[in-house]
Amino acid sequence: MRGPVIAGMVGAVIVAIAVLSDRTAAQSPFGDPNAEPAPFNPQMAALMSMLIQPRHTKLGLAGNAENWPLAGYMLKELRQGFAVAAKAVPRWKGLPVPDLVDAAVSQPLTLLDYAIKLKYRRQFDEAYEGLTKGCNACHATTDHAFVVIKVPDASSFPDQEFAPKP
Amino acid sequence: MSSPIRRVGRMAGAILAITCAVSLAAWAGGAGFGDDDDNSEEEGPSYFGFVRDTSGATVPDAKVTVGVKNRGGVVTRTDLLGTYKVPGFGKEVDPKEVEVSCDKPGYKQLRVVRRSSPSSDPKIPIETECTLQRI
Numbered sequence: 001m002r003g004p005v006i007a008g009m010v011g012a013v014i015v016a017i018a019v020l021s022d023r024t025a026a027q028s029p030f031g032d033p034n035a036e037p038a039p040f041n042p043q044m045a046a047l048m049s050m051l052i053q054p055r056h057t058k059l060g061l062a063g064n065a066e067n068w069p070l071a072g073y074m075l076k077e078l079r080q081g082f083a084v085a086a087k088a089v090p091r092w093k094g095l096p097v098p099d100l101v102d103a104a105v106s107q108p109l110t111l112l113d114y115a116i117k118l119k120y121r122r123q124f125d126e127a128y129e130g131l132t133k134g135c136n137a138c139h140a141t142t143d144h145a146f147v148v149i150k151v152p153d154a155s156s157f158p159d160q161e162f163a164p165k166p
Numbered sequence: 167m168s169s170p171i172r173r174v175g176r177m178a179g180a181i182l183a184i185t186c187a188v189s190l191a192a193w194a195g196g197a198g199f200g201d202d203d204d205n206s207e208e209e210g211p212s213y214f215g216f217v218r219d220t221s222g223a224t225v226p227d228a229k230v231t232v233g234v235k236n237r238g239g240v241v242t243r244t245d246l247l248g249t250y251k252v253p254g255f256g257k258e259v260d261p262k263e264v265e266v267s268c269d270k271p272g273y274k275q276l277r278v279v280r281r282s283s284p285s286s287d288p289k290i291p292i293e294t295e296c297t298l299q300r301i
Contacts, residue, residue, distance in 0.1 A: 091290065095214060099216065103247045103248055138247060140247075141249050
């Protein structure tokens, strides 16, 4: 009578130890600290947050302050950011990123370039609005209409001066 | 009235059963959740493209018909970016039999160019560009 009971208990202990040891051997959900460093391969959301959104903001703040050298610099940076993102992720959800970026922002970027070179505030504002609409149109095309970009109404860079040097 | 040994035995049996059930689920990879709407197995490739004018500018709000030869089709419109998207037809539909046409008041269709062939990756749509000319 005691034999099956003891066998059951021993079985339970063996299975419990197996489960527990498997758990302790499991890695942290954030990876193995002893692994080789993996190549950094940011995907679209990270690229947008790193390369596009801050540059879009800074471009708007620079134009609003009529700091044309800074606006020109940020426009170049933003253009490069789009190129890097399109090269890093040429297809996103199966859609051709370079074509989408071209359709969304090429024209307003060109108009911004003219406005900055002419130091023409009104044209800058119109082209910047067009750029922002292009961003949102692209978000809608890629089923991310809930990510709404707008003309910045405040600086998110308290450590940077946007007004031109006197 | 059961003896203490029997009670311990029943408890041990219950623990064994629960432990086995939990460990089996873990071994099987845990609870998996497939997308409810993931029917890519049954569907063919989707269809995507731009409608442009002769200058290369994209044309929003153009009517796009994606049809299967002699079997009707789907009508959609281009979005603000001038793109259209149509989900895949059934796998029995040969993509070669799918035709795209576009239309907008004040324009006529100039040409339709298929930019890609069906890919082995079902997530990559077949791209077809439609060009409109002002009349």
